[in-house]
Amino acid sequence: MPVISSKGLQMPESPIRKLVPYAEDAKKKGIQVFHLNIGQPDIETPEAALKAVKENDIKILSYARSEGSEEYRKKLSQYYRKNEVEVDHHDIIVTTGGSEALLFTLGSVTDFGDEIIIPEPFYANYNGFSVANGINVVPIVSSIDDDFALPPIEDFEKLITAKTKAILICNPGNPTGYLYSREELEKLKNLALKHDLFLIADEVYREFVYDGIKHHSILSLEGMDEHAIVIDSVSKRYSMCGARIGCIVSKNKNLIQTALKYAQARLSSPSYALLASEAALETPSSYFENVIKEYDARRKVLIEALSEIEGVKVSRPKGAFYCIAQLPVKDADNFAQWMLEKFSDNNQTVMVAPASGFYSTPGSGKNQIRIAYVLKKESLIRSVELLKLALEQYPD
Numbered sequence: 001m002p003v004i005s006s007k008g009l010q011m012p013e014s015p016i017r018k019l020v021p022y023a024e025d026a027k028k029k030g031i032q033v034f035h036l037n038i039g040q041p042d043i044e045t046p047e048a049a050l051k052a053v054k055e056n057d058i059k060i061l062s063y064a065r066s067e068g069s070e071e072y073r074k075k076l077s078q079y080y081r082k083n084e085v086e087v088d089h090h091d092i093i094v095t096t097g098g099s100e101a102l103l104f105t106l107g108s109v110t111d112f113g114d115e116i117i118i119p120e121p122f123y124a125n126y127n128g129f130s131v132a133n134g135i136n137v138v139p140i141v142s143s144i145d146d147d148f149a150l151p152p153i154e155d156f157e158k159l160i161t162a163k164t165k166a167i168l169i170c171n172p173g174n175p176t177g178y179l180y181s182r183e184e185l186e187k188l189k190n191l192a193l194k195h196d197l198f199l200i201a202d203e204v205y206r207e208f209v210y211d212g213i214k215h216h217s218i219l220s221l222e223g224m225d226e227h228a229i230v231i232d233s234v235s236k237r238y239s240m241c242g243a244r245i246g247c248i249v250s251k252n253k254n255l256i257q258t259a260l261k262y263a264q265a266r267l268s269s270p271s272y273a274l275l276a277s278e279a280a281l282e283t284p285s286s287y288f289e290n291v292i293k294e295y296d297a298r299r300k301v302l303i304e305a306l307s308e309i310e311g312v313k314v315s316r317p318k319g320a321f322y323c324i325a326q327l328p329v330k331d332a333d334n335f336a337q338w339m340l341e342k343f344s345d346n347n348q349t350v351m352v353a354p355a356s357g358f359y360s361t362p363g364s365g366k367n368q369i370r371i372a373y374v375l376k377k378e379s380l381i382r383s384v385e386l387l388k389l390a391l392e393q394y395p396d
Contacts (some may be wrong), residue, residue: 010131015124015357015370022340023351031344034383037353039174039321039372043239043291045280052279053272064268067260068094068247072278076247079281083206085219085230091251093259096269098204098233098246102129105229105248108258109198110135115163116200117156121148121324121358121365123174123202138164139360144326144368147315148176150184156191166198167191172205172215175358175370176324177299177317179209182216189221198255199224204233204246205320207288210296213318225251236321238280239291243273295321298373298380305384306371309391324355326368329396332356336369343390350386 016038023033067073073089080087095101102125110116112134118126120139130137138159142148156167167188172179180188192199201218209215218228233246248259299317306314311328329335333354343349355368373380 012127016353026340032348034350036371037351041239041374045239046283048282049276049280052275061271064271064274066263066268075281085217093248093263095246097244098231101231101246101248104259104262106133110165114165116166116168117159118168121175123170124357137360144315148178153187160195166200168200170202172319175322177320177322179318192227199227200229202231204236207237209319234277243276245273245277301377302373302380309388321373323371324368332367332369339390345389350383
């Protein structure tokens with residue numbers, strides 16, 4: 001029998017999607033499932049983006065440029081300038097989602113056996129992207145006790161070896177919702193400069209920040225032109241997850257030229273999605289004001305409700321639309337599956353993402369879950385009621 005590659009066998013399951021078959025079985029039984037497992041916003045996509053696809057007069061749906069059209073990249077650079085990031089269109093490679101941007105970036109800056117340092121818990125697919133590129137994730141643990149703030153910079157430095165090529169952060173964070181301060185980013189900057197490392201920041205949730213706190217891009221840090229790489233996407237910003245359009249942004253010309261070769265190898269991003277993404281850049285600021293106001297309200301409702309459940313500890317996110325909750329169970333994977341297979345109240349149950357898949361350290365996060373507050377407030381309140389009932393009935 002032909003043998004599957006060890007790399008393929010090492011690819012981790014998605015903690016976000018691996019329980020989907022159990023959710024589908026529950027729905028077949030007539031049970032309503034509240035999906036808190038996936039960051040799929042229920043916010044409407046900007047009308048301008050949808051119109052660009054519906055009302056175009058394209059006769060031949062041809063290839064786009066591998067790096068994205070010059071017009072789109074120029075508009076993207078204007079968007080970044082509005083956000084105090086001075087880049088031009090030559091500093092941007094358009095990709096098929098933020099996922100491809102990460103794959104191209106890791107492929108461009110690492111060789112087989114190299115290492116990247118990532119504060120954990122982190123976006124689960126960072127593990128998969130690393131396995132796909134044959135590189136090793138070196139985790140540094142952050143704690144729910146301080147809402148997953150940046151670990152001491154001395155702890156980072158202890159992990160740096162001759163194989164270390166980059167530090168990767170998500171800001172604001174998925175799955176934690178943590179927002180790094182300017183001071184924390186400066187510490188990472190100094191470390192990257194001292195050891196000649198890349199600092200990669202996944203900034204796809206840039207718009208979603210709360211409590212009057214400001215988001216700072218690593219591209220705004222002085223002296224980082226050769227070291228800073230930003231990963232971005234339209235998916236969450238404009239509620240366009242299905243468009244699969246992202247980008248790499250960096251002033252490092254060698255990095256951009258190398259990533260372009262990866263982009264050329266896959267030919268181009270999807271043309272209709274590029275049309276929609278370019279049109280989305282015309283979205284008025286009022287759209288974001290309303291969206292952020294709604295997410296902030298959901299955040300407060302969710303955190304307050306979770307905090308009232310005995311034995312539950314919850315982080316307090318400052319950005320994105322996720323939080324980590326620590327449950328009074330031994331194994332959150334089993335608990336999440338049990339809720340879909342054997343628990344319901346008034347024919348309703350809830351689906352969450354077990355947090356162990358957001359860690360690289362074996363055994364970490366076993367009693368934690370990630371919750372995406374992408375449902376309306378009433379649904380979030382009911383979901384927490386169901387979670388509370390499930391914890392009371394769970395035969396742990």
